[in-house]
Amino acid sequence: DGMAPANRERRNELFGISGVRANYPQLFLLNEEGKAEFWGGWDRLEGVNEASGLPLEVLRANPEVETWDTAFHSVVASFD
Secondary structure: OOOOHHHHHHHHHHHHHHOOOOOOOEEEEEOOOOOEEEEEEHHHHHHHHHHOOOOHHHHHHOOOOOOHHHHOOOOOOOOO
């Protein structure tokens, strides 16, 4: 909970990483060194979610379209 007083320092650290303040949701991933990296906010989450429902032939014809599988291929083996 970003509003909890106990999380204030971490929240401000994450805002510094994303460059975005008080705009939710914000998704962060921890890299191999354990450092948080900003993945995206609502617009990216929504876009990836919508694109993930597109027919496979559309996705194959448009490889630049980001889906859950392409966004997290290095994190999760498969979403099947």
